[in-house]
Amino acid sequence: MDGGETSSGRDAYHHGDLKAALIQAGMEMLEEVGLEKLSLRGIAARVGVSHAAPKNHFDGLRGLLSAIAAEGFQRHSAAMTEGLDASSSRQDRLRAAAEGYVAFARENPALFRLMFSPGLLDRDNPALCAAGQKSYAVLTGIAEDLDWTTLDGSETTQRHSELMLWSLVHGYAHLLISGRLSDPEHAPPTTAVMPWMDYKPITSRR
Amino acid sequence: MDGGETSSGRDAYHHGDLKAALIQAGMEMLEEVGLEKLSLRGIAARVGVSHAAPKNHFDGLRGLLSAIAAEGFQRHSAAMTEGLDASSSRQDRLRAAAEGYVAFARENPALFRLMFSPGLLDRDNPALCAAGQKSYAVLTGIAEDLDWTTLDGSETTQRHSELMLWSLVHGYAHLLISGRLSDPEHAPPTTAVMPWMDYKPITSRR
DNA sequence: GGTCTATGTTTCCACTGGTCACATAGGGCT
């Protein structure tokens, strides 16, 4: 116990819970130095171990990055659901989730970028896969509630609607952190780019 | 002229047109080895020069990548406009541009990624800035044609509409190459994720 | 013909991630 923050209980070990410490340090440095300058040696140094130590817990830099991304997806899921009030309308719930999605990206741009950089991650990492799928499930789960999929009554539109929503928030998030928008600080709120929600009752068939 | 392929005319120079050759080689290797494994030394080796030679034409790896990205934005613009038939309806023109946007990303995933990786590029590179802005202008120019901005009649909606369209195609493009979609090969066509175009006359006020 | 400058090479440096043999320390068995 001792600290018991992020680490698991044992503290008087070799180092403590090095695995969690590395993930923690990695997430901090990620936003400090940027995705491209993040180095295994740097992370190890911050924790105070040699650069070979992580090998005992992760499969190289890739493995560590994958673990960080997995943690990122969990926080991403949390960001989408935390503002969710079960009592609010389904439309508001969707709005809140979309705003959470985008806000997370703006607050953790480097992490968000990492999470969607397949070239840096281990596709087969179980934790990463699970966390990523869960994150997607959170979004689609809220979208499904709205069954705007009945617009033309066909079954296939379900997937299309999910993709539309996902593409929209994902694209806006990405643009906001891509440095291509003229004034990202004062960009319109997320709901401003999903305006069809304002003009048409989502659940109606029209 | 001599060859006159990608190089400009002069061939009996030191190397020929090294600057263009490096950009060309870089674009090829980019898709071959992936964005993260692309190296200045590798590009130089393919062209047959020492790894210090590019310094005379670019400001380090950053400069070369920026030049490649600039060329990428030009091709991106071309991809959006090439299928454009002036005689087709404005809706069809928008559809064609959107499909061009996404198709480009799918055909040049690493390049597309590079183009939107501010950490790798030189923000102040003039060619890159110009090409990037032009690319955005192409998209918004076509969107403007459609004046769906009149949905609520307010002026501010213009920017929101542009952002919505851009976010949508950009997000879908990104998701398709992010490795997070289950079966990206058989993903729905781009128009399937912009379905509001099918259900509501864009130019009408409803 | 001779110098001058653009272009390219060589050699060095600091840094990266990966691998191996080795050290250490705590757990568990006898």
Add this chain to the structure above:
DNA sequence: AGCCCTATGTGACCAGTGGAAACATAGACC
């Protein structure tokens, strides 16, 4: 209690990277 044994971390090496500086070369220009 004492011992081994394995998980964990270290140090020394390697190939590779981008960058910088001194040097070489070959066209250009007078």
